[in-house]
Amino acid sequence: VLRDDFRQPPGDVAVAAGDPAVLECVPPRGHPQPSVSWKKDGARLGDEDERLTMRGGKLMLANARKSDAGVYVCVATNVAGERDSEPAQLVVF
Numbered sequence: 001v002l003r004d005d006f007r008q009p010p011g012d013v014a015v016a017a018g019d020p021a022v023l024e025c026v027p028p029r030g031h032p033q034p035s036v037s038w039k040k041d042g043a044r045l046g047d048e049d050e051r052l053t054m055r056g057g058k059l060m061l062a063n064a065r066k067s068d069a070g071v072y073v074c075v076a077t078n079v080a081g082e083r084d085s086e087p088a089q090l091v092v093f
Contacts, residue, residue, distance in 0.1 A: 002030045002080045008057070010074050010088035017092050021061040025074035025085055034076035039084070041070045064092045 008026035015021045027034045036057045038045045045052060051062040061068055069092040074085035 002034060002076065002078060002083050003028050006074065006076070006083075006085045009085040010059075010072060012089045012091070014091040014093065015064045017066060018063050021064040021068065021090060021092075023059040023072050023074070023088055023090065025057040025059075027057060027074070027076035028083060030076065030078045030080065032078050034078040034083075037075045037077065039073045039075060040068075044075075064090075066092050068092055 006025060006028055008024065010023045010025045013021055013023055025036060027036050036054070038054060038059045047054070053060040057074065059072065069090055071087045072090055073087050076083045
């Protein structure tokens with residue numbers, strides 16, 4: 001079961017290049033508890049980039065680069081299925 005909408009969808013974030021950026025999301029309640037992953041510009045983010053940390057519902061970028069700018073979506077997944085959050089914009093100055 002994936003209940004209602006996201007308890008906290010990610011919000012737009014603007015950071016200076018070189019600064020850390022954090023996108024946060026709290027997934028919908030579900031049984032079993034949904035896991036959270038992230039998509040950037042429609043492509044799922046993996047853990048091959050050492051600057052990226054995904055912990056709980058947080059996506060942390062150690063030092064933001066211009067190339068990190070884009071549209072991010074939080075994805076909640078459990079056996080009942082998958083649900084995408086509203087998109088959030090990351091702007092890097």
